[in-house]
Amino acid sequence: xxxxxxxxxxxxxxxxxxxxxxxxxxxxxxxxxxxxxxxxxxxxxxxxxxxxxxxxxxxxxxxxxxxxxxxxxxxxxxxxxxxxxxxxxxxxxxxxxxxxxxxxxxxxxxxxxxxxxxxxxxxxxxxxxxxxxxxxxxxxxxxxxxxxxxxxxxxxxxxxxxxxxxxxxxxxxxxxxxxxxxxxxxxxxxxxxxxxxxxxxxxxxxxxxxxxxxxxxxxxxxxxxxxxxxxxxxxxxxxxxxxxxxxxxxxxxxxxxxxxxxxxxxxxxxxxxxxxxxxxxxxxxxxxxxxxxxxxxxxxxxxxxxxxxxxxxxx
Amino acid sequence: xxxxxxxxxxxxxxxxxxxxxxxxxxxxxxxxxxxxxxxxxxxxxxxxxxxxxxxxxxxxxxxxxxxxxxxxxxxxxxxxxxxxxxxxxxxxxxxxxxxxxxxxxxxxxxxxxxxxxxxxxxxxxxxxxxxxxxxxxxxxxxxxxxxxxxxxxxxxxxxxxxxxxxxxxxxxxxxxxxxxxxxxxxxxxxxxxxxxxxxxxxxxxxxxxxxxxxxxxxxxxxxxxxxxxxxxxxxxxxxxxxxxxxxxxxxxxxxxxxxxxxxxxxxxxxxxxxxxxxxxxxxxxxxxxxxxxxxxxxxxxxxxxxxxxxxxxxxxxxxxxxxxxxxxxxxxxxxxxxxxxxxxxxxxxxxxxxxxxxxxxxxxxxxxxxxxxxxxxxxxxxxxxxxxxxxxxxxxxxxxxxxxxxxxxxxxxxxxxxxxxxxxxxxxxxxxxxxxxxxxxxxxxxxxxxxxxxxxxxxxxxxxxxxxxxxxxxxxxxxxxxxxxxxxxxxxxxxxxxxxxxxxxxxxxxxxxxxxxxxxxxxxxxxxxxxxxxxxxxxx
Numbered sequence: 001x002x003x004x005x006x007x008x009x010x011x012x013x014x015x016x017x018x019x020x021x022x023x024x025x026x027x028x029x030x031x032x033x034x035x036x037x038x039x040x041x042x043x044x045x046x047x048x049x050x051x052x053x054x055x056x057x058x059x060x061x062x063x064x065x066x067x068x069x070x071x072x073x074x075x076x077x078x079x080x081x082x083x084x085x086x087x088x089x090x091x092x093x094x095x096x097x098x099x100x101x102x103x104x105x106x107x108x109x110x111x112x113x114x115x116x117x118x119x120x121x122x123x124x125x126x127x128x129x130x131x132x133x134x135x136x137x138x139x140x141x142x143x144x145x146x147x148x149x150x151x152x153x154x155x156x157x158x159x160x161x162x163x164x165x166x167x168x169x170x171x172x173x174x175x176x177x178x179x180x181x182x183x184x185x186x187x188x189x190x191x192x193x194x195x196x197x198x199x200x201x202x203x204x205x206x207x208x209x210x211x212x213x214x215x216x217x218x219x220x221x222x223x224x225x226x227x228x229x230x231x232x233x234x235x236x237x238x239x240x241x242x243x244x245x246x247x248x249x250x251x252x253x254x255x256x257x258x259x260x261x262x263x264x265x266x267x268x269x270x271x272x273x274x275x276x277x278x279x280x281x282x283x284x285x286x287x288x289x290x291x292x293x294x295x296x297x298x299x300x301x302x303x304x305x306x307x308x309x310x311x312x313x314x315x
Numbered sequence: 316x317x318x319x320x321x322x323x324x325x326x327x328x329x330x331x332x333x334x335x336x337x338x339x340x341x342x343x344x345x346x347x348x349x350x351x352x353x354x355x356x357x358x359x360x361x362x363x364x365x366x367x368x369x370x371x372x373x374x375x376x377x378x379x380x381x382x383x384x385x386x387x388x389x390x391x392x393x394x395x396x397x398x399x400x401x402x403x404x405x406x407x408x409x410x411x412x413x414x415x416x417x418x419x420x421x422x423x424x425x426x427x428x429x430x431x432x433x434x435x436x437x438x439x440x441x442x443x444x445x446x447x448x449x450x451x452x453x454x455x456x457x458x459x460x461x462x463x464x465x466x467x468x469x470x471x472x473x474x475x476x477x478x479x480x481x482x483x484x485x486x487x488x489x490x491x492x493x494x495x496x497x498x499x500x501x502x503x504x505x506x507x508x509x510x511x512x513x514x515x516x517x518x519x520x521x522x523x524x525x526x527x528x529x530x531x532x533x534x535x536x537x538x539x540x541x542x543x544x545x546x547x548x549x550x551x552x553x554x555x556x557x558x559x560x561x562x563x564x565x566x567x568x569x570x571x572x573x574x575x576x577x578x579x580x581x582x583x584x585x586x587x588x589x590x591x592x593x594x595x596x597x598x599x600x601x602x603x604x605x606x607x608x609x610x611x612x613x614x615x616x617x618x619x620x621x622x623x624x625x626x627x628x629x630x631x632x633x634x635x636x637x638x639x640x641x642x643x644x645x646x647x648x649x650x651x652x653x654x655x656x657x658x659x660x661x662x663x664x665x666x667x668x669x670x671x672x673x674x675x676x677x678x679x680x681x682x683x684x685x686x687x688x689x690x691x692x693x694x695x696x697x698x699x700x701x702x703x704x705x706x707x708x709x710x711x712x713x714x715x716x717x718x719x720x721x722x723x724x725x726x727x728x729x730x731x732x733x734x735x736x737x738x739x740x741x742x743x744x745x746x747x748x749x750x751x752x753x754x755x756x757x758x759x760x761x762x763x764x765x766x767x768x769x770x771x772x773x774x775x776x777x778x779x780x781x782x783x784x785x786x787x788x789x790x791x792x793x794x795x796x797x798x799x800x801x802x803x804x805x806x807x808x809x810x811x812x813x814x815x816x817x818x819x820x821x822x823x824x825x826x827x828x829x830x831x832x833x834x835x836x837x838x839x840x841x842x843x844x845x846x847x848x849x850x851x852x853x854x855x
Binding site for chain 2: 125210211212214215216217218219220221222223229230233234307308309310
């Protein structure tokens with residue numbers, strides 16, 4: 001078990017190093033000079049040279065890479081070229097929106113998907129299965145911005161239960177902030193839940209065909225008991241894999257929903273940074289996302305080992 | 316009154332008739348053997364009694380267990396019966412246990428469910444039954460997981476689950492088919508003892524006539540969903556009045572007609588295996604210390620001459636297949652040398668091995684698993700042709716495939732079919748055709764007939780014997796089935812714990828084994844003649 005976890009940790013660390021190299025290299029190759037962008041098209045060559053010097057853009061490549069990595073490790077992410085504020089503050093400000101949003105969406109998605117998937121698998125081939133899988137199909141197919149607009153119209157404009165957009169910040173209390181996040185979270189969760197429900201159903205159905213399910217039935221265990229006690233845990237591995245992938249997506253792939261709800265999240269930050277060649281922000285956010293994915297994957301690997309005893313001895 | 320009474324049982328699945336009017340009865344304490352080839356409906360009969368048939372199956376007729384009408388009983392009633400009054404043991408021990416639950420949980424679960432016992436009491440009873448089936452606490456605590464157990468040990472757990480509540484009827488569906496002969500004997504002895512101790516009725520399902528004869532008071536012989544013959548074991552099998560019974564008995568003792576083997580020693584050996592060792596790294600003790608390596612094959616030496624048929628016998632896990640993989644150059648030995656026609660295999664790279672591979676081919680146990688289901692037979696059989704030096708044209712390729720198919724008793728028309736269009740025996744013929752298309756000098760056959768029904772098995776053994784005589788192919792037959800070794804090989808190597816512990820003429824070794832390993836194998840091997848003789852003494 002320890003060896004298994006240590007190995008996962010090492011793989012995660014190695015991935016971080018490789019990702020940092022790739023991110024750094026790609027942004028070096030990309031066209032567009034940050035100094036030029038900051039000063040505009042009419043800047044004098046002297047001013048440009050001075051700014052480049054000040055930003056450290058004239059230093060050797062390796063030096064700049066190490067400097068950047070050192071900064072990442074000490075959480076000193078540098079200053080944004082466009083906003084002229086520390087990148088750390090910028091990211092932190094967005095993270096308090098994006099992280100809770102992702103967590104709520106993931107929670108919702110799981111809370112919807114597992115019961116639906118289990119229900120469909122237990123009623124395989126019957127009406128309940130067809131209806132819930134039809135609904136899941138629809139959930140995958142509906143564009144989420146359209147669904148988001150529908151939600152805004154119903155709950156914000158018509159019922160006036162929640163605000164239609166914007167984010168008041170956590171300073172004004174937890175409840176107003178949560179109220180602002182609930183609709184975007186639902187809009188994000190729906191397609192994820194639909195995918196997860198289908199995965200849950202097919203994993204369960206496969207497990208229900210296994211020999212040990214028949215053994216449990218031959219012991220006199222009723223169908224329902226066998227489903228919950230024997231099949232579900234064995235079906236969790238593919239479900240956990242998809243869940244891990246979804247969290248990574250929910251953290252950063254939410255730009256459309258952020259725009260619809262006018263939320264100051266990470267997605268919009270990256271998008272703006274890219275269009276403005278604010279490379280230092282892009283680098284930092286991308287590394288943050290890489291780290292998040294690696295942490296989530298580590299947690300997923302950990303949960304595999306908890307679910308399946310066979311993985312605990314493997315190294 | 317009988318414990319189980321099946322009358323005119325008919326089952327169909329989606330309109331296809333599976334069982335056509337089965338009659339069968341078992342008295343309390345009686346063992347009834349149910350014999351038949353695959354597809355005869357043995358397992359479906361058992362699953363009907365458990366009411367665990369597939370979804371779309373429809374059953375009619377009468378199944379009365381202990382006064383209860385099984386086909387009319389509610390699902391709740393069936394849940395009470397299953398595991399409490401009727402226990403069941405399945406064929407495949409490797410997959411019959413839930414991998415994420417401990418063996419203790421899995422045995423105690425049924426006890427708690429049926430008796431309402433508390434956790435501690437149920438575990439106490441689980442402990443007792445595990446002790447009884449030969450899994451003592453010291454080595455097999457309740458906290459063990461299935462993957463930490465071998466196949467034989469897992470089957471003991473399954474038996475413990477089935478017998479934990481001393482059911483009135485135990486159904487064992489091919490309980491030993493996946494196990495080697497020594498384990499088979501141990502498991503059968505255990506079942507026999509448990510049945511006697513608790514006066515259980517036993518329905519023993521098997522394709523192996525010798526096993527059933529050895530175990531059962533009465534036998535029922537099935538074919539294509541119908542009962543062919545039914546009666547007392549001794550009388551049914553010694554008389555062999557029914558033509559199908561006779562056919563089964565003859566097929567299971569079939570020995571292909573072979574001419575007396577030549578003397579090989581004057582020719583240069585085809586295959587020379589010298590002091591071959593294969594070690595696998597052991598599990599790490601810690602991050603820094605490597606575990607001690609396991610020796611799967613330990614200092615093995617032997618030779619095979621052209622046209623010689625040699626058996627490699629041994630229990631599962633003794634290193635037979637590892638040795639075969641090295642001979643086929645699919646794996647490299649840790650030490651030692653393997654020569655084919657005088658050329659060293661162990662040091663050559665893949666390109667240099669190519670001309671040698673043409674001279675050695677392989678036939679596996681499960682023909683279906685070794686075919687790509689989306690390829691036609693022509694392509695499957697022609698696969699080894701790329702080993703030839705010259706390019707083969709389309710017309711010539713078809714001709715060669717047709718010839719190979721003809722050689723194994725199939726028609727050239729079969730070339731354009733897909734594997735699923737063939738029966739198990741025909742598929743094994745296809746894989747033999749694939750093996751001989753390059754005219755190899757050596758064919759390694761890994762349990763080539765153990766997945767086949769007895770009558771098909773007899774035909775395939777004939778085919779092997781015939782090809783050996785006509786084409787002069789040498790065989791290395793890997794098997795745990797001594798009747799196969801006896802039927803088709805001249806010489807035998809007995810392997811145990813990675814070593815060759817005995818060798819000699821097949822008949823000599825099997826009639827008079829010297830080593831303990833060989834003695835165990837011979838003693839455990841089911842033998843129809845011996846079983847009938849014993850039954851006759853007991854039943855008169």
